[in-house]
Amino acid sequence: MNFPVEQGHPVARAGIDGLRVLVVGAGNGIGAGVAELLLASGAVVAGSDLPAVPPPLPRLAGWWPVDLTDPAGVRELVSSATRTLGRLDGVVNCVGILGDPAPAAEEPIEHFEHVLRVNLTGAFALSQAVLPVMAAAGYGRLLHIASMAGKDGNAGMTGYSASKAGLMGMVKALGKEYATTGVTVNAIAPTMVETTLIRGMSDEQVARLRTLIPMGRLATVAEVAALVRWAVSPAASFTTGFTYDLSGGRATY
Template identity: 55%
Template structure:
């Protein structure tokens, strides 16, 4: 299948085994991309790649842990061997770390892990793919940040800080690579109903949803649609920007 605006483009989705990454990898494949599904949950990534293959798309699964420099390098090289030079990178790998905890009660190891996944991992991915994309004169990078990075969620200091860092990283990289044919953007969702959200205490989800002007959570389809537009050839004059996806700008 090679129809749609991603016809035969090699696209890498990190964190593809679940949630927003899975929905995005699926939509990219349905729109013609050849998709590498990367995740530390390699079984989940394999299940998705097999299902996309059954639907007529070209998809491969590769194990990757974004906290591990060698794993990032090997997985990207493997994706390129299978699909060719990467045109699109969507990074959805993320963890919340401890929730409902004052900063003084946050374990430093927990903070470090959230940093390594959410910010350092994103940096490793951008750092690796940007020069490859520049060499081909075209590329689209999107990292999933969070509204927590714009507003700061009380009780989620590591998550808020790393997502704010991601927004800053994307601003810097957008400027650094402007004019090369490569764009770097982010998405800042409020609450999208996924396993990550289901794992939070219900009271916290209700608290967050109540503060969304539309009074509902976002859907995976809505997230995947916006991401796919931002990483499409059509989105060509916007870089370094964080797209809001919050039902009317939630402030927690």
């Protein structure tokens, strides 16, 4: 039996042409790749990253330096992006740090706390600033980049694994809280991706983690960006509080 999709239904508008999207952490790696693909797909894109990081693309509609550990700066970022773009249809948070991989017994508590402040508390500050704006407009897509480390746990990366697990728990809660507003809150959990982030890991760690991926290779930034493009589109209308795997078959649950 065929079930026709009505004209104007979100699923019928699968493209992102004209969507206004803010990419946080857009200076390099996954964030830069996401911004580039969204621009190529017709979205109007603004970006943000740490003050020392320059904008990667000349076609961005706006660029603001911000540190997610500064809640006041995060609120100002959202306010500025909303004014510049006219509205916020989507926000993609690509900010994340690995920290200094080490056995848990040797990991200084200050390092552990710093990773959580950036990866988890910073993501909460961004969510807290963005979601009321989107809910007031009756539409929005908030997407955080998590990690398979948050599901499986990576030995020698306790702080990073804990921060990404917390991020996915946060997404579940926020998805439920905003489920009736027209706003979705989701995450993507890639396995290891070919970016500069893995330079903080030893060759032995990288080799061991690669063996956990049934496809036998790392993910690419382009593959992450392609999933982001769909997840921020109007077509992704009935999924919220969810974490999409991008694991090359690594996911075990």
